[in-house]
Amino acid sequence: MKIKGGKITIIMILFLCALIGLGYYLNIILIPELKNNQLRIEEKKTMLAAKQQELREVQELNTRFDEIKTEVDIALAALPSEEQITDILYQFSSIADELGLNTNNLSINEPASSSPKDKIKQVGITLSINGEYADLITYLSAIEKSLRLINIANVSVSGSSSLDDTDSLLTLSFQASAYYTPTSNK
Amino acid sequence: MIHINLLPGAAKRKIRQELIKLLSAAFTIFGFTVAGLAVIISLVYSQKLSTASQIRKLDEQIAGEEGKIAAYQEVINETSLLRDKLVVINDILSKYNHWANFLSMLAEATPAEGIKFITISASDTLTMNISGIADSAEKLAALLQSFELAHREVLYEIQPQDTVAKITKLNTVTADQLYYFNNVANEKDLLALRTIIIPKIYFDAVDLTSVNLENDAVSDKEVEKNVIFSLSIAFREDMLR
Numbered sequence: 001m002k003i004k005g006g007k008i009t010i011i012m013i014l015f016l017c018a019l020i021g022l023g024y025y026l027n028i029i030l031i032p033e034l035k036n037n038q039l040r041i042e043e044k045k046t047m048l049a050a051k052q053q054e055l056r057e058v059q060e061l062n063t064r065f066d067e068i069k070t071e072v073d074i075a076l077a078a079l080p081s082e083e084q085i086t087d088i089l090y091q092f093s094s095i096a097d098e099l100g101l102n103t104n105n106l107s108i109n110e111p112a113s114s115s116p117k118d119k120i121k122q123v124g125i126t127l128s129i130n131g132e133y134a135d136l137i138t139y140l141s142a143i144e145k146s147l148r149l150i151n152i153a154n155v156s157v158s159g160s161s162s163l164d165d166t167d168s169l170l171t172l173s174f175q176a177s178a179y180y181t182p183t184s185n186k
Numbered sequence: 187m188i189h190i191n192l193l194p195g196a197a198k199r200k201i202r203q204e205l206i207k208l209l210s211a212a213f214t215i216f217g218f219t220v221a222g223l224a225v226i227i228s229l230v231y232s233q234k235l236s237t238a239s240q241i242r243k244l245d246e247q248i249a250g251e252e253g254k255i256a257a258y259q260e261v262i263n264e265t266s267l268l269r270d271k272l273v274v275i276n277d278i279l280s281k282y283n284h285w286a287n288f289l290s291m292l293a294e295a296t297p298a299e300g301i302k303f304i305t306i307s308a309s310d311t312l313t314m315n316i317s318g319i320a321d322s323a324e325k326l327a328a329l330l331q332s333f334e335l336a337h338r339e340v341l342y343e344i345q346p347q348d349t350v351a352k353i354t355k356l357n358t359v360t361a362d363q364l365y366y367f368n369n370v371a372n373e374k375d376l377l378a379l380r381t382i383i384i385p386k387i388y389f390d391a392v393d394l395t396s397v398n399l400e401n402d403a404v405s406d407k408e409v410e411k412n413v414i415f416s417l418s419i420a421f422r423e424d425m426l427r
Binding site: 012 | 209212213216217219220223224226227230231233234237238240241244245247248251252254255258260261262264265267268270271272274275277278279281282283284285286288289290293302303304305306307308309310319321412
């Protein structure tokens with residue numbers, strides 16, 4: 001009877017060990033792995049949906065590629081990727097010529113303070129021009145409406161100090177900034 | 187010590203049989219439990235394999251979509267460039283100054299006769315200095331009054347829930363200015379109107395910083411005096427936008 005009882009105990013212990021081992025494997029290893037996989041599937045599905053949406057958008061954009069190219073050209077004219085100082089010179093002098101105004105002084109320089117890391121860079125412009133009040137306003141308006149973005153920070157207009165002198169021309173001076181975004185953005 | 191089992195043989199056999207039954211039942215339950223657990227594990231394991239395969243499939247699909255997107259790289263680059271430029275352009279335009287409008291408004295606000303500006307100097311800090319000459323003190327007073335009232339008019343339709351406090355808060359205008367420009371005496375009369383004028387006042391402050399009388403012509407009978415003046419003005423952002 002004693003030998004039989006010992007066998008039974010061993011078998012029972014083996015059963016128990018098997019139960020604990022299988023339970024451990026199921027709960028601690030297998031189920032968390034399965035849950036993790038299910039989570040990853042959800043993430044991947046979301047990512048796939050995002051990529052499919054991106055592809056649809058890109059395909060849609062591709063159908064309007066010519067339009068986008070034109071818009072990019074306009075944007076580049078307003079905000080070029082380089083200073084294009086000669087263009088600024090040409091723009092200012094051609095507007096003055098068109099209105100028959102006499103440019104006294106035009107200087108263009110890049111401010112020393114502009115850091116290489118700056119996303120937007122500025123070109124400083126200082127101008128002095130002679131003309132009648134209405135023509136000076138037209139000149140300013142043409143500069144403000146030009147495709148290249150030129151923002152005038154301050155203006156001064158000066159004229160003759162005699163109350164009776166209505167014929168002499170006025171002098172308009174201003175400081176402005178033209179902008180560009182360096183090519184690294186492209 | 188001697189153990190003597192006093193139970194009869196039949197009773198002993200019965201107890202042994204019951205013990206065997208109990209043990210076999212216990213083994214059966216254990217056996218089924220272990221077998222059941224093994225079945226569950228195999229099911230879960232097969233699910234794990236299936237999910238792993240799904241992940242691989244999804245990875246392949248994602249890679250496929252990325253490959254298709256990469257074929258449109260030029261469109262992506264151009265669009266990205268356009269987007270970047272537009273962000274900067276909009277930022278610049280939000281602070282863009284319109285000095286041509288400003289000078290036109292200034293001319294409109296200045297009386298046509300008897301005043302001449304020698305210098306006008308204005309900056310985007312919304313301040314302006316003017317030096318000029320008036321042919322009399324009255325003309326200078328007229329200029330100052332004109333500047334104080336200088337405005338452009340915006341028509342506004344009164345809404346049922348409007349109050350003067352609400353309108354003044356939204357439009358940077360005082361109640362008195364509203365009553366004055368709409369020719370009414372009080373809030374009740376103003377709100378009774380269907381459409382009102384909201385004056386967009388040009389100048390916040392007009393200070394006469396210096397004034398000098400200058401002898402223009404001297405005769406025995408009459409002395410005409412020009413007035414040389416300078417003004418310091420704080421103007422509103424509206425004038426530049």
